[in-house]
Amino acid sequence: MTLDHGDPGDAPSVPPPLTAVANAARPSAAEEARTVAAATNTGTLASLTADGAPWASFVTYGLLEGQPVLCVSRMAEHGRNLLADPRASIAVVAPDAPADPLAGARVTLAGVVEAPTGAEAEAAREAHLAAVPAAKYYIDYSDFTLWVLRVRRVRWVGGYGRMDSASAQEYAAAAPDPVIPNARRAVAHLNDDHADALLAMTRVFGGYPDATAATCERADRYGLDLRVTTPRGMVVTRVGYFSPIDSIGELRSATVELTRRAREA
């Protein structure tokens, strides 16, 4: 049996919201991509071999205003590839992948590499060393080249059914989310000790007045992703804060306000 991707047939149906979702604000694809890129220092480079075939290779990187800074040897295949053709892309997978790998976040940054010069060369060197301390042992060897990937195109995948593209301009202008990488403990605390509050905000602001349970899956600067149980089935919804936050330290007051207003409603 074959099925259209959009028509899963025997897959469980997703219950629609019964009331409007009050505030569905969430990070843009560009912000999500900046967040993934900033979360680690390793990725996989795709470069072109002499005969134009695609070559995947593990690399380390730092970031200069979101642009990956690579330090690779001309003695390595990918180093020779980049010297001959600057077209490249890098795939980065967010750390702490879930058990189902395709449920996790990843990003592809595509463009061309350039050897930075002048002040940018120094900044790129510092950016690489800050992210990859062991590079101090080889970054000054004459066979190593520092490359900045000029990002022309961005593809972000947040998991099943969550994906979008971002332009070079959007990516350059975005900032990494300041909450996502620091929210693990706070999210666990919300789930362990404030299940009633999550349920209240889901019923009032999340579009599911018939919710019987709600678990927080992620907190970011705009709000919470909530996995909701209803008599009609499971669904994921969104509860945005009353205003965006700039640090993990503001998460408590943002969720306290959501809870208070939900209980007053």
Place this chain on the structure above:
Amino acid sequence: MTLDHGDPGDAPSVPPPLTAVANAARPSAAEEARTVAAATNTGTLASLTADGAPWASFVTYGLLEGQPVLCVSRMAEHGRNLLADPRASIAVVAPDAPADPLAGARVTLAGVVEAPTGAEAEAAREAHLAAVPAAKYYIDYSDFTLWVLRVRRVRWVGGYGRMDSASAQEYAAAAPDPVIPNARRAVAHLNDDHADALLAMTRVFGGYPDATAATCERADRYGLDLRVTTPRGMVVTRVGYFSPIDSIGELRSATVELTRRAREA
């Protein structure tokens, strides 16, 4: 200051062995590559966009006699890429990477993808599902294609200064190492409780009679990688078993024999 890669200048010098290394047998590049490929179910695909640029993207895979089996949607960029040009490579990083990411093992498998037919299509489907259980939810959707990467070229990197290529024939004929993925606990036990035995075998069989300490870094089917302290500096050497082993269960007798013969020497 720039330096030749081969002439690290201020890097610590590596003391040469004082006696012959008795048995330096170790896995071939093809065996190492098969071992890395078999150790996980995720990698990064490099494919070609419509204009021939390299595109890196996260993928899951199973293995059919060492060949990666992908299951990707035509709705995804990499799916469209493979349909238009079958040239592809996949980079796989061994799990449990060390703190310094470039000290870990990784492999690039390059070739062309083919849609398997007949009995191979069924075997490829089973291989993918065995490695990626969640694929059962989408593998039969009509927009998904099963691809087998026909491996034409293999590049293995085992860490700093350890790398080699393998031919398609060597890769196809090799088997994953049966000891490496299962040896973590046994290696810790050797280091915790048998440091004297490791030191004895290093002095007699490892080429360093002046060793003052030896730590096991890895066990594979052919022997042990040992990090050795000498008055002349630190070095990594090799102590091979008297005969290769086929399972982790044989590691104890192989190392007991090495210890006994070292103490008799």
